[in-house]
Amino acid sequence: MLEPFQEEFMRRAIAEMALLGVAGGAIGCWVVLYRLSYATESLAHSILPGLVLAALAGVPLLLGGAPAIVIAGLAIVLVAQVPGISREVAVGVVVTTMFGLGALLALSPKSPPGIQELLFGDILGPSNGDLLAAALLVITVATALPLMHGRLLAVGFDRNAARSLGASPAVAETVLIALLAVAIVVAVQGLGNLLVAAVFVGPAAAARNLTERIVPMIGLSVAIALASGLAGLYLSYYAGTAGGASVTLAIVAAYLLSLPAGRLIARFGDAAPVPATIG
Amino acid sequence: MQAEPLIEASGLAVGYGGEAAISGVSFALRPGETMALLGPNGGGKTTLLRALLGELSPLAGTLRVGARCASVPQTERSQLDYPVSALDVAAMGALSRLPWWRRPGRRDREIAADSLRQVGLDGLADETFGKLSGGQRQRVLIARSLVQDARILLLDEPFSGLDRPSSERLEALVGSLAAEGRGVMVATHDLEQAQRWDSVLCLNRDQIAVGPPQRALDVDVLEATYGGAIVELPGSGRRAVLPPHHHHHPH
Numbered sequence: 001m002l003e004p005f006q007e008e009f010m011r012r013a014i015a016e017m018a019l020l021g022v023a024g025g026a027i028g029c030w031v032v033l034y035r036l037s038y039a040t041e042s043l044a045h046s047i048l049p050g051l052v053l054a055a056l057a058g059v060p061l062l063l064g065g066a067p068a069i070v071i072a073g074l075a076i077v078l079v080a081q082v083p084g085i086s087r088e089v090a091v092g093v094v095v096t097t098m099f100g101l102g103a104l105l106a107l108s109p110k111s112p113p114g115i116q117e118l119l120f121g122d123i124l125g126p127s128n129g130d131l132l133a134a135a136l137l138v139i140t141v142a143t144a145l146p147l148m149h150g151r152l153l154a155v156g157f158d159r160n161a162a163r164s165l166g167a168s169p170a171v172a173e174t175v176l177i178a179l180l181a182v183a184i185v186v187a188v189q190g191l192g193n194l195l196v197a198a199v200f201v202g203p204a205a206a207a208r209n210l211t212e213r214i215v216p217m218i219g220l221s222v223a224i225a226l227a228s229g230l231a232g233l234y235l236s237y238y239a240g241t242a243g244g245a246s247v248t249l250a251i252v253a254a255y256l257l258s259l260p261a262g263r264l265i266a267r268f269g270d271a272a273p274v275p276a277t278i279g
Numbered sequence: 280m281q282a283e284p285l286i287e288a289s290g291l292a293v294g295y296g297g298e299a300a301i302s303g304v305s306f307a308l309r310p311g312e313t314m315a316l317l318g319p320n321g322g323g324k325t326t327l328l329r330a331l332l333g334e335l336s337p338l339a340g341t342l343r344v345g346a347r348c349a350s351v352p353q354t355e356r357s358q359l360d361y362p363v364s365a366l367d368v369a370a371m372g373a374l375s376r377l378p379w380w381r382r383p384g385r386r387d388r389e390i391a392a393d394s395l396r397q398v399g400l401d402g403l404a405d406e407t408f409g410k411l412s413g414g415q416r417q418r419v420l421i422a423r424s425l426v427q428d429a430r431i432l433l434l435d436e437p438f439s440g441l442d443r444p445s446s447e448r449l450e451a452l453v454g455s456l457a458a459e460g461r462g463v464m465v466a467t468h469d470l471e472q473a474q475r476w477d478s479v480l481c482l483n484r485d486q487i488a489v490g491p492p493q494r495a496l497d498v499d500v501l502e503a504t505y506g507g508a509i510v511e512l513p514g515s516g517r518r519a520v521l522p523p524h525h526h527h528h529p530h
Contacts, residue, residue, distance in 0.1 A: 033361065150382030154371045158357035164332050164350040165427070166375035212407045214362045 004237045009124055016126040017229035017247065019134035020187045020199055023141045025225035027183055028204030029218045030145075030176050033156045037205075039177070041197040042095045044184050046072035048102025048193050051118045056105070060129055061118075065185040072098055073181065102193075121192030121244035124236070130189045137186045141179060145218075148175055153214060195248045199225060202251035209255075209262035228254045282310045283345065285431050285462040286331060290340030293323075293330040299338050300326045306480055306489045308431070308462040313453060315473035315492070316466040318482040319505050324466040327482060328433050331464070346462075347375075348431040349424030353439065354416035359409035365419045366391055366404040372426030387426070394422035398452055414445030418452065425456075432456065434465045438472065450475070470501075 004010040031040055050068025054061050072094055079090035106115040126134075145152075155162040155172040162169055180200070188196050207221035232247030239246075284307035292302035301323035308314055318324050329335045332348050349372070366388060373387035383391070395404050398418040403411065408419060417437050424432050434453070438446050450472065457463045457477075465476065473479050474492040481487035481495065481504040488495040488504075 033358075146382075147380040150371075150374055150377070151379065153363065153367070153382075154374055156358065157361050157363060157368065157371070158352065160356060161350055161352045163334060164348070164375075165371055165423075166377075171379075208362065212362050213364065214367070217362050 004234060010233065010237060012126055012131065013124045013233055013243065014230065016131055016134055016190050017123060017233055018226055019131070019138050020190055021203070021225035021229040022222055023134070023137045023183050024187060024199035025203045025207075025222035026141055026145055026218055027176075027180055028200045028202075028225070029207065029214070029221050030152055030156070031180065031200050032204040032208055033214075034173070034176060036177070036180065037197070037201045039091070040180060040184065040200045042091050043069055043072065043181060044188065044193060044196045046095045046098040047185065047188065048099050048118065049105055050102075051188065051193065052102050052105040052115070055114060055118060060127075061189050062129075062133060062185060065188055068098070069181045069185055073177075117192070119192050119194050120242060121188065121190050121195060123190040123233070123243035123247060126190060133186045134190075137183055140182065144175065144179055148172065152176065191244045191247065195244045198248040198251050199229075202248075202255050203228065206251075206255040206258035209258040210265060224254050224258075225251070284309050285344070285346045286464075287343045287345075288340065289342075291330070291337055291342050292339040293326055293335050294338055295326075295335075297338065300484065301482060302339065302485055304340070304480075304482070304486045306486075308464060310430070310460045310462055311457050312478060313457045313463045313465065313476040315476045315479045316464055316482060317468075317470070317473055317479055317504055318466075322483040322504070324482060325435065328435060328464075328466060331431070331433060344431070346430035347427060348433060349427045349429030351417070351420045351424055351432060351434040351437060353436055354413065354420060355440075357408075361409060363408050364405050365395060365400060365408055365411060365415075365422075368408050368419050369395055369404075369422040369426055372423040372428075375427055391422065391426050394425040395419070397425060398422045399448070412445065414441045414449055417441070417449060421452065421456070430461050432461055432463045434463065436466055436468065438467060438469055446472075470496075 005014070031037060047065045047068040050064035050066070050071075051061050052064070054064025057064075075094045075098075076087070076090050079085060079093055080087045082090075085093075106118065151162075151167040151172050154165050154167040155169045159169045162172075183200070184196060187199060190196075191199060203225035204217070204221040206224050207217045210220055211217050228250035229247055231253075232250035233243065235241055235250065236243045236246040286306075286308040288307075289305045291304040292299040293304075294300040304327065306314075316324050316327065326335065328350065330337065330342060331344055332350055333344070369391035370383040370388050372394075373383040373390065377383070377387075392404055395401060398421050400415060400418055400422065403415065408416060411419065421432070421434075432453075437449060437453075441449065453463055453465065464480075467473055474496065476492065478490055479492045479495050480489045481500055483504050483506060488500045
């Protein structure tokens with residue numbers, strides 16, 4: 001069982017996956033509660049041209065992904081200003097444009113091979129810089145989310161009423177989306193453009209099926225992300241499957257398991273049903 | 280000598296983008312007073328409540344709100360599949376007192392538990408908010424406004440969707456909270472119930488009438504408020520409002 005730990009590359013992969021699991025599992029709870037799963041997927045896809053340019057220039061992917069996500073965000077805001085275009089349509093237009101542009105760059109004859117790595121990630125080969133970025137991400141998330149917890153909870157519960165409680169919806173949502181954007185840009189190295197959304201949505205959605213309280217949900221989500229990350233890497237090591245894809249499959253499996261598990265908890269765990277009082 | 284009003288509005292106009300949605304609103308809400316806010320959909324009830332909460336500024340006239348205002352919205356507007364207990368929701372009321380980086384602590388949760396007891400929900404503090412009945416959820420939101428330590432409660436259609444016993448319990452609770460010196464304003468569609476509050480404010484873009492229900496509510500006022508004709512239902516002695524431009528279709 002401990003054999004993978006004896007390999008240097010596996011130790012690094014496990015460290016990277018653990019860091020991304022902690023960050024993704026925690027942010028993911030707010031992604032799920034704020035119904036931002038589609039936005040997460042879109043933001044991840046829209047950074048492809050930045051990643052390709054960074055790969056062509058031979059610089060860290062972070063340097064391409066960060067400006068690309070800012071440009072995509074601004075473009076969505078701008079396109080949504082056009083009369084008759086809803087926010088959802090704007091996201092669709094911008095994301096497909098950006099993704100197409102990325103594919104165009106990547107598939108031109110002059111581009112070096114390696115686009116697969118951008119699409120599906122390279123969880124088995126994180127650089128020291130990647131590990132450092134992931135560690136900084138965990139510190140940022142572990143600082144920001146507890147500080148914002150009360151406000152995030154109130155805004156997500158009822159956006160309109162939050163203001164009268166002294167919690168600004170604009171501030172809470174901006175902080176959350178900024179954190180999410182940073183996390184996507186950092187995590188894309190490991191899990192790739194197409195698969196990165198899984199770590200922000202899957203573990204949290206599974207945790208949501210298992211508990212009806214926010215703090216246990218965050219704990220469970222992180223635990224599920226860590227467990228399925230490790231399981232995915234083991235699968236990859238022993239079965240010789242692709243790293244990022246194996247992790248994604250493990251996350252999906254965890255989600256599927258959470259469905260019957262949640263139903264069992266609802267039936268047997270909650271021994272005291274709501275008293276049937278009037279009103 | 281009457282107590283200093285909690286809210287005083289005079290010639291108030293409020294709206295969006297410089298255009299008035301309501302105008303000519305003048306009234307006072309005193310400690311211990313319950314006031315029904317009557318009017319058709321789109322008549323400006325929500326606009327007035329938002330102005331009282333400070334979310335909209337007066338375009339004309341004056342508005343003085345002399346105490347902390349808490350909003351008790353319709354519970355369907357919140358996410359009912361949200362992972363919070365009744366206690367978590369009530370404790371959110373403490374946020375307005377806390378700096379932005381703090382979340383409600385142990386002391387705040389004790390206050391929240393007391394408030395839940397006060398609204399008659401002891402024993403349900405740990406229940407998931409979305410699993411409570413409509414009336415129970417409404418009382419959790421009232422408990423939240425008590426945690427805010429608000430002396431003015433603004434309830435937006437709190438009785439809609441409640442069965443009769445729930446409605447009566449809520450009405451009794453509102454009465455007892457007012458008796459403790461709070462001012463309560465209730466936006467409602469229920470004319471019959473409005474007659475049991477201390478006063479009514481009729482609003483249909485303009486203020487139609489304000490005062491004790493026995494004096495303020497007459498057929499002319501109701502016609503102007505709801506923009507339609509009042510008819511007596513044959514045989515029942517009850518009155519109903521016919522919407523304007525009502526056409527009879529063959530059935």
